[in-house]
Amino acid sequence: MTLLQQAEKAKASSYKMLNVSLPVRNGALLAMSDALLMYADYILEQNEADMHAAKVDGKTDAMLDRLLLTKSRIEGMATGIKKVIALPDPIGSEDWVEKMPNGLAIGKRRVPLGVIGIIYEARPNVTSDAISLCVKAGNAVLLRGGSDAIRSNTAIAEVLARAGYKTGLPEGCIQFIQDTSRESAAQLMKLSGLVDVLIPRGGEQLIRSVVQNATVPVIETGLGNCHVFIENSAEVNMARDIVFNAKVSRPAICNAAETLLIEEGFAKAHIASILDPLAQAGVELRGCEKSRRLYHGMKPAQEQDWLTEYHELILAVRVVSDIEEAITHINRCGTHHSESIVTSSYAAAEQFLNAVDAAAVYVNASTRFTDGEEFGFGAEIGISTQKLHARGPMGLHELTTVKYVVRGNGQIR
Amino acid sequence: MTLLQQAEKAKASSYKMLNVSLPVRNGALLAMSDALLMYADYILEQNEADMHAAKVDGKTDAMLDRLLLTKSRIEGMATGIKKVIALPDPIGSEDWVEKMPNGLAIGKRRVPLGVIGIIYEARPNVTSDAISLCVKAGNAVLLRGGSDAIRSNTAIAEVLARAGYKTGLPEGCIQFIQDTSRESAAQLMKLSGLVDVLIPRGGEQLIRSVVQNATVPVIETGLGNCHVFIENSAEVNMARDIVFNAKVSRPAICNAAETLLIEEGFAKAHIASILDPLAQAGVELRGCEKSRRLYHGMKPAQEQDWLTEYHELILAVRVVSDIEEAITHINRCGTHHSESIVTSSYAAAEQFLNAVDAAAVYVNASTRFTDGEEFGFGAEIGISTQKLHARGPMGLHELTTVKYVVRGNGQIR
Numbered sequence: 001m002t003l004l005q006q007a008e009k010a011k012a013s014s015y016k017m018l019n020v021s022l023p024v025r026n027g028a029l030l031a032m033s034d035a036l037l038m039y040a041d042y043i044l045e046q047n048e049a050d051m052h053a054a055k056v057d058g059k060t061d062a063m064l065d066r067l068l069l070t071k072s073r074i075e076g077m078a079t080g081i082k083k084v085i086a087l088p089d090p091i092g093s094e095d096w097v098e099k100m101p102n103g104l105a106i107g108k109r110r111v112p113l114g115v116i117g118i119i120y121e122a123r124p125n126v127t128s129d130a131i132s133l134c135v136k137a138g139n140a141v142l143l144r145g146g147s148d149a150i151r152s153n154t155a156i157a158e159v160l161a162r163a164g165y166k167t168g169l170p171e172g173c174i175q176f177i178q179d180t181s182r183e184s185a186a187q188l189m190k191l192s193g194l195v196d197v198l199i200p201r202g203g204e205q206l207i208r209s210v211v212q213n214a215t216v217p218v219i220e221t222g223l224g225n226c227h228v229f230i231e232n233s234a235e236v237n238m239a240r241d242i243v244f245n246a247k248v249s250r251p252a253i254c255n256a257a258e259t260l261l262i263e264e265g266f267a268k269a270h271i272a273s274i275l276d277p278l279a280q281a282g283v284e285l286r287g288c289e290k291s292r293r294l295y296h297g298m299k300p301a302q303e304q305d306w307l308t309e310y311h312e313l314i315l316a317v318r319v320v321s322d323i324e325e326a327i328t329h330i331n332r333c334g335t336h337h338s339e340s341i342v343t344s345s346y347a348a349a350e351q352f353l354n355a356v357d358a359a360a361v362y363v364n365a366s367t368r369f370t371d372g373e374e375f376g377f378g379a380e381i382g383i384s385t386q387k388l389h390a391r392g393p394m395g396l397h398e399l400t401t402v403k404y405v406v407r408g409n410g411q412i413r
Numbered sequence: 414m415t416l417l418q419q420a421e422k423a424k425a426s427s428y429k430m431l432n433v434s435l436p437v438r439n440g441a442l443l444a445m446s447d448a449l450l451m452y453a454d455y456i457l458e459q460n461e462a463d464m465h466a467a468k469v470d471g472k473t474d475a476m477l478d479r480l481l482l483t484k485s486r487i488e489g490m491a492t493g494i495k496k497v498i499a500l501p502d503p504i505g506s507e508d509w510v511e512k513m514p515n516g517l518a519i520g521k522r523r524v525p526l527g528v529i530g531i532i533y534e535a536r537p538n539v540t541s542d543a544i545s546l547c548v549k550a551g552n553a554v555l556l557r558g559g560s561d562a563i564r565s566n567t568a569i570a571e572v573l574a575r576a577g578y579k580t581g582l583p584e585g586c587i588q589f590i591q592d593t594s595r596e597s598a599a600q601l602m603k604l605s606g607l608v609d610v611l612i613p614r615g616g617e618q619l620i621r622s623v624v625q626n627a628t629v630p631v632i633e634t635g636l637g638n639c640h641v642f643i644e645n646s647a648e649v650n651m652a653r654d655i656v657f658n659a660k661v662s663r664p665a666i667c668n669a670a671e672t673l674l675i676e677e678g679f680a681k682a683h684i685a686s687i688l689d690p691l692a693q694a695g696v697e698l699r700g701c702e703k704s705r706r707l708y709h710g711m712k713p714a715q716e717q718d719w720l721t722e723y724h725e726l727i728l729a730v731r732v733v734s735d736i737e738e739a740i741t742h743i744n745r746c747g748t749h750h751s752e753s754i755v756t757s758s759y760a761a762a763e764q765f766l767n768a769v770d771a772a773a774v775y776v777n778a779s780t781r782f783t784d785g786e787e788f789g790f791g792a793e794i795g796i797s798t799q800k801l802h803a804r805g806p807m808g809l810h811e812l813t814t815v816k817y818v819v820r821g822n823g824q825i826r
Contacts, residue, residue: 015744015768015770018767018768019767019768098788098789100787100788100789104778104782106788106789113800113801114770114800192624196800196801197800197801211605211628212628215624215625217630217631217799217800217801218630219801235823238823241823241825242823242825244825245825245826246825249825249826331428349820353818354431354432355428355431355432357428357527357816358816359816359817360816360817360819361816361817361818361819362819362820362821363819363820363821364820364821364822364823364824365517365819365820365821365822365823365824365825366824366825366826368825368826369517369819369824369826370817374513374826375511375513375519375817376511376513376519386630387526387527387609387610387630387814388526388609388610388630388632388801388802388814389801389802391814391815391816391817392815392817401800401801401804402804402805403770403771403772403773403774403804404772404773404774404783404788404804404805405766405774406773406774406775406776406778406782407762407775407776407777407778408775408776408777408778409777409778410648410651410654410655410777410778411777411778411779411782412654412655412657412658412659412662412778412779412781413658413662413779413781413782413787
């Protein structure tokens, strides 16, 4: 099948999905979860072939780790599907129903988006996560993974689709694109009328390419140049713990902090209390001029540092003269993902919450909490850093749209 | 100022808009409404120059009518702004606040989108409508109108901006782009990071061009290839009135019907009752083969007719063998705007509401009701035919986004 044919099949089956009840969707998800375990050996075999090819290609250890599947990782995928089963039905309810003076009853009904396209990179568990969330929300899904994981992804998609079709999902609602060429990605981005939304999951280059080239609606995800700002009135221990957690706990994740901003008064008194533990943990510190006068041994930060999501144990440090300077820096340099202030001042907290332009703005907490599970959504398909449709962690709700349903008895205008 | 400088100014002032209270926004809107009346002569003078140039250019009467301003049309714009003042504040509330087990309080706060770009064509009242709605929702606005109305639009934007800045809006939040070249439109479509959403208002060509070329998020609006489907059990008089209203009352508007689908049993018994009044009203009928056998004198419809939004007194007519065929036709040929079924059958009504993929789906009512005022939103900035962010008539709520506001006391992960 060509990509176009696959998309047409997904579209046709998305209309059939509208008639698939919650018990059938949940039953299919349960069968999928079981099938992952039943066919774990087959999936692992295919993953081994991917791993072999990646090693021959000389991929880095970090890349190999992202690609690797183990029995326990497959069990994790199966458990993830069960969690999705437990979530309430995101579709069918009417959020708002109004009776108009002319007698028309207008309801705003939650409905599936239709066909969701996902372009992603190495990690094969995305295949399973994305399929389960899209199906639960009543959508058809068109997946295009990276070439490194092609055998693993194909196997997972095949196992899940077969289990789903056997238990009542309409044939064709799960489409995995075999072709991992640039051309297939480019074509997917332009399937207006067939793909209702395209969600890229991966690195900066992939996301930029989708935003630049797509003609179908896109939800931009995951770029996280996040900041922690320590205001003068912050408690020293709290500030130290939050900065350390935001930078060190999982530096490769998008909600990790990349730049630390410190208000001048606090920096003069306490900069060492904040930076010493980071330096001891092996974090490379790159400071502005002012901060380097207060704390020795940092490399100088360049303009580029303020704009970089390191994904590594590197932290840019800047001393600012007041909260306005911190807010301006964040709004100018950030990616509008997750931003945190540490403060004891009510006024500073409220000002920061109001003025910082980001999906999630924190007072006295680590930026690392921006995550669907942590927000109580049960699962997430990504973290939106745009303002349209979805912002922050996207759960099942964000995989739906609305339709106005209008009941009359002969009204004309 | 270059377009880029204008966009940067809009962005900077959008951050200042976050601190502008509702009383100040409403006060500014009142001053704007007054200013339109106070400077009506100046605006009319500029409009006269546009009208003169358009006549010299040989524009059609319909185009001239769209361009024309009169004292009473300016009064209508001023009244429109007063209606916006009366609407509740769309920003600041938190739709959802949850206390997590770890003590974090997560709130989902309604906030302005930031900078809204609007590309539009002839009608100068869009300038006033768009500015008032965007300002009410706390946004900065970057407007690019068509060249025909350049003098009228410039005058309106100037009068409104001056009145707004005098009464507390941050300087720069209303930007009108003087350059009406293709290049300026192309540049506006690519201002990623400066324009948070771009809304095209105009004809098919404009909208397609924006969808094809924009890298900033777009809300597709206004294309309306709408259908009325008469099911076998429909009441004849109701069906006749609804079809007549949907086609004839305002054929140039996007919610007018373009194709009539009739179930075969009904067509055999009643097609003349439905089509005679249309023919008498001067509607050109283009029928499928089956319908032409049942009702003589129609031109044959071509495949292209099913896909065309005529914007005129032309109606395509097709006889279908059952409701499934009607639904399939609508989902294939429609623009997902407004679709109506006329029926006495509960099952048929529910099936149509469920299976038709459109912003607004009607039972026993004219498609003409898809409109912000009719839906009780008080005003609208356009009608979205996409599924992301907004669907159907877009009011103030659709000019906002959310931000997660997270309050902690030292939480780390």
